[in-house]
Amino acid sequence: MKLALAQINPVVGDIIGNTEKILQFIERARSAGASLVIFPELSVMGYPPRDLLLKPRFIEANVQAVARIARACTGIAALVGFAEVNTDLVGRRLRNAAAYCAEGEIRQVRYKSLLPTYDVFDEQRYFEPGPEVSIVEHQGQPLGVTICEDLWNDEQMIGRRLYQREPMALLAEAGAKLMINLSASPFERGKQPFRGRLFGNQARRHGLPLVFVNQVGGNDELIFDGASMVLDASGEVIAQAKPFTEDLLVVDLDGRPAGRIEPYPQDIAAIHDALVLGTRDYVRKCGFKKVVLGLSGGIDSAVTAALAAAALGPENVVGVAMPSRYSSDHSRTDAELLAQNLGITFKTIAIGAIHHVFEEELRPHFEGRPPDLAEENIQARIRGNLLMALSNKFGWLLLTTGNKSELGVGYCTLYGDMAGGLAVLSDVPKTLVYQMARHINERAGRAVIPEGSITKPPSAELRPDQTDQDSLPPYDVLDAILEQYVNEEKSLDEIIAAGFDADVVQKVIRLVDTSEYKRKQAAQGLKVTSRAFGIGRRMPIAARFRY
């Protein structure tokens, strides 16, 4: 049997555009001789549609789109993800569904059984689980059609079974000869090898080959990495689509390999590609062409600029140096050198004169109090205002350059360096930013990011001779504590017991807990670890705790 895995990059909500894309992929699959083409989860609307699902007219439009797609299914069948109205009188109003379209009509509809409601997922907000599972007949072949989470109820891999129901086992019992999974499985660091093991387990446990069709593309915080794959009944990967780009992978299930096996990049390279895709798609899907960012001469803005240039082309990136009285000479030269190396536009706007007038105007109101964070933040916010002025005037999206370590402990200024539409590195800890800088230079085969930006002590340069380590522990210590506290939900005691200095741990945890109000107003980020500061982490602000 010849199948096509249609790994598309939809725009969330754009039912008309996504339908056009689906029709094109059907046509390509038919031309390639596939008898069945499979699309990702909720492919008509793009994943995650979030509260668009609460709009009845949106649901109607998505149902009409599937009907239109079905009419195009002649000489080929298609499995397409969509949202269907729940016809039961009790329960949530929708089901997360897959339509089996053949001979010009919707022949079967199957439903997602397991609805992830954790981390970034909110599916029980919208959907009722499918009432039961049953096979789909495709040209005499019994298929077990599942949707994303239906594959993941694996206590060996996940540590706990979250759901009573076992859709995979039930479909195997019902006689399925091939498992098909429509997915929208977002990238995170280390997930692809994990997927390989989990899917291999599932294939072996049920003794059935497995086809996993993933969405690709960035949708707000989530980056879908594609890499759709086919595994045989022994759990071996016998075909794999390209990562981080659209692909139509045609496979012959009887072949070995069944089709192309595209390589998946290693750790840091995968994170790089994810951030490039996430940046490109956020900028483009928001309707922007160009971006602007502040260049401090430091490593965060350098890496952000390099990723943006890779995502959008250097001609679409504008870097702005905004030196102050506290800026070092190397900051300006490193910023300019970076811009030259990348081939991006470079501008300089000194903030000294503006800063001076702010000080004059505020002096009578500051009542002779000594300088403190207030004075530092004023400078950061002048820069935010200048960058937003350029953004507003020329329609450039402002990229924020802060990293996850800073955002974690609140070492950043609201409306200052936190200003912007997209925070490219907000889920990249500082130690990983250094690795990324080295990786970017290795890829380029030259020091695109100036060595000085990598090796000098990090500093916000908001007062004389300032360095980050005046306020924070060394970044390798900070990042290790943040990993345990934020990503792993370890407690104060557990982290100290793991060998960290008690005072340092207490300070870091206090900083994390008291800067929720900043993260509440942070720019959209891109998730690349198991836990980002985004929709998957929902903390109270007006709260008091220490755990």
Add this chain to the structure above:
Amino acid sequence: MKLALAQINPVVGDIIGNTEKILQFIERARSAGASLVIFPELSVMGYPPRDLLLKPRFIEANVQAVARIARACTGIAALVGFAEVNTDLVGRRLRNAAAYCAEGEIRQVRYKSLLPTYDVFDEQRYFEPGPEVSIVEHQGQPLGVTICEDLWNDEQMIGRRLYQREPMALLAEAGAKLMINLSASPFERGKQPFRGRLFGNQARRHGLPLVFVNQVGGNDELIFDGASMVLDASGEVIAQAKPFTEDLLVVDLDGRPAGRIEPYPQDIAAIHDALVLGTRDYVRKCGFKKVVLGLSGGIDSAVTAALAAAALGPENVVGVAMPSRYSSDHSRTDAELLAQNLGITFKTIAIGAIHHVFEEELRPHFEGRPPDLAEENIQARIRGNLLMALSNKFGWLLLTTGNKSELGVGYCTLYGDMAGGLAVLSDVPKTLVYQMARHINERAGRAVIPEGSITKPPSAELRPDQTDQDSLPPYDVLDAILEQYVNEEKSLDEIIAAGFDADVVQKVIRLVDTSEYKRKQAAQGLKVTSRAFGIGRRMPIAARFRY
């Protein structure tokens, strides 16, 4: 039987402080002769704890707190809300639970069956439903103990049954003679009369009296209004606790009335009291004493200042006028008059000099382009910077003064007038801001809010002779469209069919849809309508749709 309804205002996460409060209320209830005292849902941790529930050490601490509370239960029994670890191997890790404590120990634990996962609620993210329901014996009396949503599966009232299970009916069948509900039911406009009808229905349907114990207080976006109540089997309210404040309501179920029946304010007065409570609790629970806000002379900042003065005392409110070259004389005089009327501190910082230097520095970069929104936003962001400088220097929380209508259509400046920690009016449409101003003056018996602020045409004063209606339809039209589009999820076609001009509706919907990125970074708001721009509305940003 003598019962006590312990309507407490917990701090989210503050298990130690909340436990102290619970112990004090137990003591008071015992002194008043009650045999059972009932606390709200998750009372040990405060509602909503959100992702604090993912911290194992936090769960341990909450379990230990309940054990401590149980030891204090001698001569009286208590029902206390807490989170318990799910001992089943399959399913989510926690249950939303009520402990029946008596004779110094936890005698029974009962679980929430229905887990709201819609609007602002995320309970299926954390909890597994209770495996079954059964009665609790209190001094020979069979009680049906339920938690919040367990009461609300009412198709007559809600329009749809969301859940298969009927915990109320099952408990009635099991022989319960009294229904008790531990709640954390947030305020919204019109909800209290609705609660009365819904609870009345439930009491009548099962022929049982009903005790509803609500949380009170503001926790981030949510304002819990208290007004705990007791209904008899005919559905009549026979006791009601105070709204918007802590209360211990002791009732004798055999009496008519059973206890005090405290009045609940009418519509606009209830919204007023909710905003005052929400502001006070957000500021205090975040650890602040004073607030600062910009006073433009307009109605939004005037109403915000009046609410803040009511919440915190005028001595804790600082108003700052920041006139520009475009500010009218009446703006300055109205702002100052307001401050005098309220008795708050008043400061003036002119932005002209700073504005001028910004223009000078940006002129070469703006390349001779005509003035547009960029120039307007610069002024708003200068003001944001000045207010944040005062906030940082003196530790005053900055209040944002924008209303729901502006936030809906993006008629506001990120990092400018949107800067601040709390947006008091972000769920109050402009037309309701006018009503609130009148209401505030009526309560005071004098024109606290200057008549000029109420009657002049609204203007952002960011360019010469600007008024809001240069850019927006009249506010009564705008608010009616926003109500249908945002709160009711009506479609473009439906709103036009309701009698609005098609071009106006299209424009408003386009403005709403394209300003999600602003709301992503908006300050914490206070929810007072059925749908706020907050955690209960989760829209994609990089999306394309028109429904």
